[in-house]
Each structure stands twice: as C-alpha cells, then as structure tokens.
Amino acid sequence: MPATKDTITRRAAVIKALAHPSRLLIAEALMDGELCVCDLKDLVGADMSTVSKHLTLMRESGVLVCEKRGLNIYYRLVCDCLGDFLRCVDKLARKPVKTKTKACC
Amino acid sequence: MPATKDTITRRAAVIKALAHPSRLLIAEALMDGELCVCDLKDLVGADMSTVSKHLTLMRESGVLVCEKRGLNIYYRLVCDCLGDFLRCVDKLARKPVKTKTKACC
DNA sequence: AATCTATTTGGCTAAATGACCAAATAGATG
DNA sequence: CATCTATTTGGTCATTTAGCCAAATAGATT
Numbered sequence: 001m002p003a004t005k006d007t008i009t010r011r012a013a014v015i016k017a018l019a020h021p022s023r024l025l026i027a028e029a030l031m032d033g034e035l036c037v038c039d040l041k042d043l044v045g046a047d048m049s050t051v052s053k054h055l056t057l058m059r060e061s062g063v064l065v066c067e068k069r070g071l072n073i074y075y076r077l078v079c080d081c082l083g084d085f086l087r088c089v090d091k092l093a094r095k096p097v098k099t100k101t102k103a104c105c
Numbered sequence: 106m107p108a109t110k111d112t113i114t115r116r117a118a119v120i121k122a123l124a125h126p127s128r129l130l131i132a133e134a135l136m137d138g139e140l141c142v143c144d145l146k147d148l149v150g151a152d153m154s155t156v157s158k159h160l161t162l163m164r165e166s167g168v169l170v171c172e173k174r175g176l177n178i179y180y181r182l183v184c185d186c187l188g189d190f191l192r193c194v195d196k197l198a199r200k201p202v203k204t205k206t207k208a209c210c
Numbered sequence: 211a212a213t214c215t216a217t218t219t220g221g222c223t224a225a226a227t228g229a230c231c232a233a234a235t236a237g238a239t240g
Numbered sequence: 241c242a243t244c245t246a247t248t249t250g251g252t253c254a255t256t257t258a259g260c261c262a263a264a265t266a267g268a269t270t
Contacts, residue, residue: 003133005126010198011191012126019124020228021110021117028108037247047230052248054228062197071238071246081193086116088186092167093115125258142217152260157218159258176216176268 017061018082022046023054026075027063031083034067034076122166123187127151128159131180132168136188139172139181 003011018024022044029035029043041051055075058064063082066075108116123129127149134140134148146156160180163169168187171180 007198008126008130011194012124012129014194014197015120015129016124019117019121021113022228024117024120025113046228048247049231049249050229056248068237068247071244073247079193079197081189081196084186085190085193088184088190089116089119091186092119092184093112127258151258153217154219154261155259161218173217173267176214178217 013061014063017058017063020054022051023058026051026054026058027077027082028086030064030075030077031080031086034074036072036074038072040075118166119168122163122168125159127156128163131156131159131163132182132187133191135169135180135182136185136191139179141177141179143177145180 018027025044026040029040035043037048037051037055040055041048044051044054055064055066059066059075063078064075065078066073068074123132130149131145134145140148142153142156142160145160146153149156149159160169160171164171164180168183169180170183171178173179
C-alpha cells in the first residue's frame, strides 16, 4: 500500500511539529509528564503568545492533547513512542557532519 | 545532564530534515536501500535542483550519506532506527485531529 | 581533449514561518 | 457581576524556505 500524497503530508506535519528547537524542548519536557502553558512558557523563554502558537501547532498535528483544570491548561504528549525516536535523533545529532559544504563525492 | 541550547538546535535540525513531504518520501524510500539522485528525482517529481537541495539538507543534518559510483551518486540512510519512528509517526498521523481550530477547553 | 551525463550551485521569487505586541476570550474568584 | 488570571487570537514584520531556471562542476566516455 503506497502512501498517498495526502498521507505523506500529514506524516510530515507530525514531524514538523517536533522540528523546531522550542517545540522539541516542549516535547522532551512533556515526556516526564504533563505541564501547564505557564510552565512551558518559562521553559521556552519566549512570549506567551509564541508558546501558545507552538502548542496549537503541536496539538493540531496530533502530537499533544490538552485539558483545562482550574485556571490552567495542561498539555501532554499523545504518544510515548516518541522516546525511542528522540534517542535516535540524539544519536544522529551527536555525529559530526561529514561534509559541511560540498557533496560527498 | 540538561541539553544545551545548541544541542537542542542540532536535534531539531535532524528532525527538520524529515519534516517535509518530499524529504519524508525520500527517507521512506531509502529505508529499502540506497537510491541514486535520478531515482529520487523521479520519486519526488520535482526539479532535479530542488531534489538536490533537499538531499543536501538531509546530508548536512546527518540523516543521509552519499557515495559516488560511476556516473551516479547514491544516497542512503545513516540510521535504521528511523523505521520505528516512522511507524510511530504514522500512528499519530492516522488519528483524526480532535479540535481543528479551537483549543481543547 | 572534447563531449556527455549526473549532480550541484547561484540567483530569483513567492509562500510559509516565527517572533512580538495588543486585544479578545473564558473560566475562577472576590 | 466585576475583576483577575491564564491562555488564545489577530496583526504585522523580518527571516527562512521551497520551488524553478540557468550556469557551473566533476567524473565517464569517445
């Protein structure tokens, strides 16, 4: 079953939800459990509205869900399979890049 | 050991290398083994120069390596741990998004 | 060495992204 | 019900990204 163009695009959107330093930071923090927006704002260190937009993107891509309790909104990761991936990414990110500017050959 | 800002940025770059429909398509195709640029051009269906730039991005982020043999340059995935991740992404991408425009609460 | 072929690079433009500020909303509290 | 607090939304601007075309490169073939 070859993935349709639409399927690929939706998968890419999920990945894109993690493909930004602030959003990755958020995802990694949420691996230890849910946090409210204000916590995440402190973590990221950006304007609250900026953080909120990152969270909206992540939520709409299906990576996060949220729940309001009291005055706060708590976000958490949908999927715990992210852990393995982040370990994989970390392994890749450690490697020095072989060729900075030129193609390998 | 809390990850430094620089580390997070490099991890995000690795993820970003997969966070585009064409690049994801390339990565998935390469899970079955190496392919030359011309194959990938056919797969993606874009201008050769566009594909080449995607490949450069992926290579520089550490996700791909390449090797020239004969006239062609063959690209392959550096890490096979991507397979599990892509399965995870697929699972997330399948879920209907709970709330399209409004926050959950 | 002249030419072919595959790929990359440079330049350009349109579109998407990310940041901030200000204003709106929604629910809790007095 | 008036207000406070947490969060989202809308607007704007600068930056980045993705696409194509044309030109450069590098290695194979004649």
